[in-house]
Amino acid sequence: MAATVHTRDGGSALGRSASRRSRGETPFRYASTGAGILLLAIMAAIAVFLVVEAIPALRANTGGFFTTQTWEPNATRPSFGIAALAFGTVFSALLALIMAVPVAVGVALFISHYAPRRLAGVLGYVVDLLAAVPSVVYGLWGITFLAPFMVGPSNFLHDHLGFIPLFGGDIVAGRSVLTASLVLAVMILPIIAAISREVFLQVPRAHEEAALALGATRWEVIRMAVLPYGRPGVISAAMLGLGRAMGETIAVALIFQATFDISLRILTPQGNSIAANIANRFGEATQTGRGALIASGLVLFVITLLVNMGARLIVARRKEFSGAAA
Amino acid sequence: MSQQIQVSGLDAYYGRHKAIEDISMTIEPNTITAFIGPSGCGKSTFLRTLNRMHEVIPGARVEGKVLLDGEDLYGPGVEPVSVRRMIGMVFQRPNPFPTMSIYENVAAGLRLNGRRSKSEVDGIVETSLKGANLWNEVKDRLGKPGAGLSGGQQQRLCIARAIAVRPEVLLMDEPCSALDPISTLAIEDLMAELKSKFTIIIVTHNMQQAARVSDRTAFFNLAGQGQPGRVIEMDDTSRIFTNPSQKATEDYITGRFG
Ligand SMILES: Nc1ncnc2c1ncn2[C@@H]1O[C@H](COP(=O)(O)OP(=O)(O)OP(=O)(O)O)[C@@H](O)[C@H]1O
Ligand SMILES: [Mg+2]
Numbered sequence: 001m002a003a004t005v006h007t008r009d010g011g012s013a014l015g016r017s018a019s020r021r022s023r024g025e026t027p028f029r030y031a032s033t034g035a036g037i038l039l040l041a042i043m044a045a046i047a048v049f050l051v052v053e054a055i056p057a058l059r060a061n062t063g064g065f066f067t068t069q070t071w072e073p074n075a076t077r078p079s080f081g082i083a084a085l086a087f088g089t090v091f092s093a094l095l096a097l098i099m100a101v102p103v104a105v106g107v108a109l110f111i112s113h114y115a116p117r118r119l120a121g122v123l124g125y126v127v128d129l130l131a132a133v134p135s136v137v138y139g140l141w142g143i144t145f146l147a148p149f150m151v152g153p154s155n156f157l158h159d160h161l162g163f164i165p166l167f168g169g170d171i172v173a174g175r176s177v178l179t180a181s182l183v184l185a186v187m188i189l190p191i192i193a194a195i196s197r198e199v200f201l202q203v204p205r206a207h208e209e210a211a212l213a214l215g216a217t218r219w220e221v222i223r224m225a226v227l228p229y230g231r232p233g234v235i236s237a238a239m240l241g242l243g244r245a246m247g248e249t250i251a252v253a254l255i256f257q258a259t260f261d262i263s264l265r266i267l268t269p270q271g272n273s274i275a276a277n278i279a280n281r282f283g284e285a286t287q288t289g290r291g292a293l294i295a296s297g298l299v300l301f302v303i304t305l306l307v308n309m310g311a312r313l314i315v316a317r318r319k320e321f322s323g324a325a326a
Numbered sequence: 327m328s329q330q331i332q333v334s335g336l337d338a339y340y341g342r343h344k345a346i347e348d349i350s351m352t353i354e355p356n357t358i359t360a361f362i363g364p365s366g367c368g369k370s371t372f373l374r375t376l377n378r379m380h381e382v383i384p385g386a387r388v389e390g391k392v393l394l395d396g397e398d399l400y401g402p403g404v405e406p407v408s409v410r411r412m413i414g415m416v417f418q419r420p421n422p423f424p425t426m427s428i429y430e431n432v433a434a435g436l437r438l439n440g441r442r443s444k445s446e447v448d449g450i451v452e453t454s455l456k457g458a459n460l461w462n463e464v465k466d467r468l469g470k471p472g473a474g475l476s477g478g479q480q481q482r483l484c485i486a487r488a489i490a491v492r493p494e495v496l497l498m499d500e501p502c503s504a505l506d507p508i509s510t511l512a513i514e515d516l517m518a519e520l521k522s523k524f525t526i527i528i529v530t531h532n533m534q535q536a537a538r539v540s541d542r543t544a545f546f547n548l549a550g551q552g553q554p555g556r557v558i559e560m561d562d563t564s565r566i567f568t569n570p571s572q573k574a575t576e577d578y579i580t581g582r583f584g
Binding site: 117204206207209210211212213214215216217220224225228229231321 | 377379382384407408409410411414415417419421422423424425426427434435438439471484487488491
């Protein structure tokens, strides 16, 4: 049983693998550790640079950075704050997520479990292709087509559901938070659908057969075996989408009306986000203005970080039930 | 009560490939029938035709008749879903739902058959786990994940899940092949108990197991290389193991081939 395996040059196989490790593995270990450290160093350098740039502007700010709802860093008495911008960023991205996730999961399920194989292949390819469309294209589509198109439906919503604050307000516009969120939803839909589809395809056949053998219909198989198994993956995909929606710049900069209100009204001519504000204001910015924009960028970074950590918490909470062990 | 199964002239295909041919047999209620035979001769394929699980594989189809209490399972207007609710299945590898607790696993099939009160589900979960000889081991941790049990416990959990919906027939495809001897004996004992309520069909590569648990045994074999599998002989288990009528059967059970 415990025979030593001898290699051609006479040494034991165990010895050879040890020497091979020292030959091949050490440089690799240094290289990968080095790359890791380099990456951390670059990130730290960027962070330090940004903070250093932002501090003088924050010092010069006469308003509260977290509470002020204007952006006048170029004035003689600079006053600017991210309250409205941060709200607009999170609000429009959440709206987009709420619209995109159900559709994306539906598309992913259709591709993975309903469509005939040939059609599934084509659809999967189209989804991947959509994910690769540059965001400025979505932005142009949003402002030239979707914004005018949305006037009708927006008026309809306003007339019939205007008593809900979301659809309230005095004027209805095409360039609204709803339109921007729709564009964002269309932009993040492909990536969420693509990841969800991968996750659904990975559901072990044995679990689906277990459900089938109990007499489950196709939809019941999905509810019993596919969705619970895919849940962590879908959550991760949604968070990735949320991050993208919050960081999206050019598409929403074209659509948002660059206002500074904190308002839940999604049909009125208002809306803004941190990234859109940076795109709109960078050209005209003075020294202080640039610092102020950088400070707002740091806030966006922190928000994105928090969202990701939240997602990890959600995924980790039911880890023992995740199926990862099986 | 359990019902008789009558199979006649059954062929099953994977795409163009004919895996089994012209299988006919009668299985009496409340008996245990063992399918034995060399690997690849179509035992699993045949078993899966009995609850219409064969056709879930893309390109797979079945010809012939399977009558359960006189009604053709492949007749027009028969829903595969309702067939599978009557004929339960336990797989070779234990496959509890990993995202569900022990309790939810057993209750999974009940949820498909419409709403039931909590106390009713509790009762069925308990009797099913007792029926699968698992209750004492898990009664204090019903909320824990089913995937956290040992292999043998997981397989008994799968049996509990299958019997919870009160099927007429229980199909078991090598249910003990991934288990240690103790768990195997536990499941064999369980089969003997379940016989009073269900008709049981088991595929096994273990001759002793077939001889120990079954009333009837069917020997499957390939007609030749690349040919579809057939039933060579089916008889009372005692006869198959002492005095088979076919030479091939005798060769197989005495270990001279396969
Ligand atoms: N999913 C499948 N697709 C195509 N052919 C298959 C599939 N499953 C089984 N077969 C073929 O059908 C034939 C019978 O296979 P089956 O699994 O029924 O044999 P078996 O008797 O259960 O073997 P074992 O004892 O090894 O489990 C084999 O030739 C096999 O290659
Ligand atoms: Mg098999």
